[in-house]
Amino acid sequence: MSAHRSGPRRRLVQAGAIAAGLTLLVGCTSNAPAEEDDSSQEQDDGATSANDDSGDTVTIGFSAPAADHGWMGAITSSARAEAEKYDDVELLVAEGTNDVNLQISQVEQFINDGVDAIVLLPFDGAALTDVATRAMEEGIVVVNVDREFSSPFAARTTILGDNYGMGVSAGTYICEQLGGDEDAVVAEIAGIDSLPLTQDRSQGFADALSDCGLEVENRVAADFTVQGGQAAAANLLQAAPQIDALWNHDDDQGVGVLAAIEEAGRDEFIMVGGAGSRSVMESIQAGDSVLQATVIYPSTQAADGIRLARLIAQDKALSDLVEVEVPRTIQLYAPVVTADNVEQYLPTAFE
Amino acid sequence: MSESLPPSLATGGSVPPGPDDRTPLARTADDGGHGTAAQAAAGTGRTGRRGLLHGGVGRNLGLVVALVALCVVGVVTGGDRFASLDNVMTILRLAAVIGVLSIGMTFVITGGGIDLSVGSVLGLASIWASTVATQTMAEDVHWVVMVLTALAVGTAAGLVNGVLIAYGKVVAFIATLAMMVAARGLAEMIANRQTQIVDVDTFLDAVRGDVLGIPKIVWVFVLVAVAGWLLLNRTTFGRRTLAVGGNPEAARLAGIKVRRHTMYLYALAGLTAGIAAVMMLGRTGSGSSTHGMLYELDAIAAVVVGGTLLAGGRGTIIGTVLGVVLFSTLTNVFIINNLSTSAQSVAKGVIIVAAVLLQQRLAARSRGA
Numbered sequence: 001m002s003a004h005r006s007g008p009r010r011r012l013v014q015a016g017a018i019a020a021g022l023t024l025l026v027g028c029t030s031n032a033p034a035e036e037d038d039s040s041q042e043q044d045d046g047a048t049s050a051n052d053d054s055g056d057t058v059t060i061g062f063s064a065p066a067a068d069h070g071w072m073g074a075i076t077s078s079a080r081a082e083a084e085k086y087d088d089v090e091l092l093v094a095e096g097t098n099d100v101n102l103q104i105s106q107v108e109q110f111i112n113d114g115v116d117a118i119v120l121l122p123f124d125g126a127a128l129t130d131v132a133t134r135a136m137e138e139g140i141v142v143v144n145v146d147r148e149f150s151s152p153f154a155a156r157t158t159i160l161g162d163n164y165g166m167g168v169s170a171g172t173y174i175c176e177q178l179g180g181d182e183d184a185v186v187a188e189i190a191g192i193d194s195l196p197l198t199q200d201r202s203q204g205f206a207d208a209l210s211d212c213g214l215e216v217e218n219r220v221a222a223d224f225t226v227q228g229g230q231a232a233a234a235n236l237l238q239a240a241p242q243i244d245a246l247w248n249h250d251d252d253q254g255v256g257v258l259a260a261i262e263e264a265g266r267d268e269f270i271m272v273g274g275a276g277s278r279s280v281m282e283s284i285q286a287g288d289s290v291l292q293a294t295v296i297y298p299s300t301q302a303a304d305g306i307r308l309a310r311l312i313a314q315d316k317a318l319s320d321l322v323e324v325e326v327p328r329t330i331q332l333y334a335p336v337v338t339a340d341n342v343e344q345y346l347p348t349a350f351e
Numbered sequence: 352m353s354e355s356l357p358p359s360l361a362t363g364g365s366v367p368p369g370p371d372d373r374t375p376l377a378r379t380a381d382d383g384g385h386g387t388a389a390q391a392a393a394g395t396g397r398t399g400r401r402g403l404l405h406g407g408v409g410r411n412l413g414l415v416v417a418l419v420a421l422c423v424v425g426v427v428t429g430g431d432r433f434a435s436l437d438n439v440m441t442i443l444r445l446a447a448v449i450g451v452l453s454i455g456m457t458f459v460i461t462g463g464g465i466d467l468s469v470g471s472v473l474g475l476a477s478i479w480a481s482t483v484a485t486q487t488m489a490e491d492v493h494w495v496v497m498v499l500t501a502l503a504v505g506t507a508a509g510l511v512n513g514v515l516i517a518y519g520k521v522v523a524f525i526a527t528l529a530m531m532v533a534a535r536g537l538a539e540m541i542a543n544r545q546t547q548i549v550d551v552d553t554f555l556d557a558v559r560g561d562v563l564g565i566p567k568i569v570w571v572f573v574l575v576a577v578a579g580w581l582l583l584n585r586t587t588f589g590r591r592t593l594a595v596g597g598n599p600e601a602a603r604l605a606g607i608k609v610r611r612h613t614m615y616l617y618a619l620a621g622l623t624a625g626i627a628a629v630m631m632l633g634r635t636g637s638g639s640s641t642h643g644m645l646y647e648l649d650a651i652a653a654v655v656v657g658g659t660l661l662a663g664g665r666g667t668i669i670g671t672v673l674g675v676v677l678f679s680t681l682t683n684v685f686i687i688n689n690l691s692t693s694a695q696s697v698a699k700g701v702i703i704v705a706a707v708l709l710q711q712r713l714a715a716r717s718r719g720a
Contacts (some may be wrong), residue, residue: 071521
């Protein structure tokens with residue numbers, strides 16, 4: 001996957017040789033980590049169809065927020081890995097930014113480049129809606145991942161995780177584990193409260209708990225970082241001397257949460273994680289901590305986005321569906337991972 | 352005015368008196384032969400201005416060379432993808448918002464201060480201008496309501512900074528740090544931590560799109576830059592800014608109301624944050640408390656790379672504009688080459704350090720001359 005695209009370059013014939021050399025040099029440097037990526041994203045491809053056969057080359061532009069979080073890092077690396085599986089996909093990665101102004105600019109560059117498709121995980125769906133709409137108007141297939149645009153005209157297909165469903169899965173699991181004890185104390189450590197995804201997760205959690213007569217007694221919000229999780233959990237444990245079950249929205253901040261739990265020497269409760277990191281799954285497998293389960297929020301959804309963008313650009317459809325076209329929206333499931341089924345999910349865990 | 356206001360307090364004291372403090376004086380003396388701070392302060396116009404241009408040209412030349420070199424890299428590695436009008440517009444659109452902030456920042460830094468709050472104030476203004484109340488009013492009255500709201504919020508926040516720093520004698524770094532945190536928090540409270548979508552079509556139509564083939568937000572950047580250049584180089588306000596930043600005590604002796612002027616500088620920075628908020632509202636079609644996150648650092652970087660002395664007393668709008676464009680071109684070239692933003696951050700850091708080293712060397716040379 002070279003950074004260099006075979007665009008018309010008649011005016012630069014002479015510079016061409018130097019350009020190629022330089023680009024190769026730069027390209028190689030930039031791709032080194034991606035190539036030695038011992039990707040764990042290998043998946044069972046399921047049904048075989050003609051869909052994977054090589055077709056017209058599709059140039060896909062990809063942009064996502066900054067990889068300041070394990071999950072987000074896996075989004076980009078799994079998208080890259082997926083693109084490399086296809087010899088008819090050329091991936092342009094405009095690397096992560098949490099500045100919507102810059103991300104808009106990245107999409108504008110893709111439009112200028114005349115890419116066939118754009119797979120976009122916007123930092124803020126509403127803020128990127130206008131530029132995505134412009135891309136659609138230019139005839140570019142826009143695949144929206146994870147954070148939804150505010151207009152249906154901005155994307156051909158949207159792939160969403162199920163944040164509400166995560167809350168429901170976690171809440172339902174905790175209900176089962178507590179076995180109808182209506183006096184049980186349930187605590188929650190949320191992610192960044194300003195994000196709709198956090199609000200959805202908490203809502204789903206509350207709804208599922210109320211189904212079995214429970215409610216969240218103690219709730220704190222962290223910020224998806226290890227240190228944020230540590231600080232939030234330390235405060236929460238101080239505030240709640242006795243807990244029966246704890247749901248932590250995010251496994252990255254969970255590293256900090258576990259550190260705080262260990263520091264406080266607490267083990268009277270069960271803990272459920274969120275998102276599905278490798279370290280959390282490994283400790284579920286080992287079964288030596290309060291951590292008993294985690295709820296998956298797939299970090300491979302951008303990789304799905306790459307596949308769908310390729311299919312749409314090549315006028316193909318999903319082979320397992322009867323439909324002639326790729327669906328408009330795909331929502332992923334949020335399964336609960338426990339010691340019983342962890343083997344199955346480890347390959348798609350994020351680092 | 353107080354009788355013996357220490358220089359560092361008068362301007363907020365973000366910068367400890369160091370050898371650089373002497374630079375403006377030294378240069379004025381070089382140019383005019385008999386220049387004093389008092390004369391510079393009173394605006395002995397010609398010498399002061401010539402000194403500014405004299406010092407500026409060489410540094411701007413360095414920036415132009417850097418920019419050209421970067422463009423060559425862009426053309427070689429990106430070919431037509433880089434060297435197209437569309438791409439130039441993409442670069443300028445990216446530069447515009449931070450560019451406007453940087454113009455305000457140039458004034459504050461030239462005046463010997465620092466403003467860490469502009470990014471947060473941008474976020475706050477974008478939120479305030481896109482609340483349901485403001486948007487409803489804009490629908491009923493005129494879309495300008497949203498613009499005025501953003502400008503008013505920005506200016507008010509800047510005024511608070513200014514009053515705290517000039518009259519409350521709070522160190523600029525701390526006062527604006529407090530505003531940075533508080534403005535972001537207030538924005539989150541007002542918005543209930545949600546993104547506010549702008550539904551006022553007349554507003555969006557007014558701020559989006561092109562005029563004469565150039566995006567409107569780029570026009571705004573150009574207008575603000577020109578206005579800033581005139582203000583700094585052609586008005587008493589500009590000369591006073593240089594004087595206050597160069598040597599506040601001398602400026603005070605020359606009859607400049609240093610504290611009031613300092614307050615104005617922060618209000619001006621707030622105003623540019625308000626303008627930037629309007630641009631951001633148009634560009635993203637939404638107000639958000641996360642808008643402008645870390646923009647203050649981008650703005651400071653652009654200003655310093657542009658050649659404005661961080662210690663105050665010398666400022667260049669042209670340099671700032673070049674600095675902003677340099678950084679956004681860098682970003683553009685990196686994206687074209689599929690390089691990571693992490694590498695880009697490293698490159699940015701190297702450029703900043705190189706610029707400051709160059710600045711120090713030139714300052715040392717002008718002292719030695």
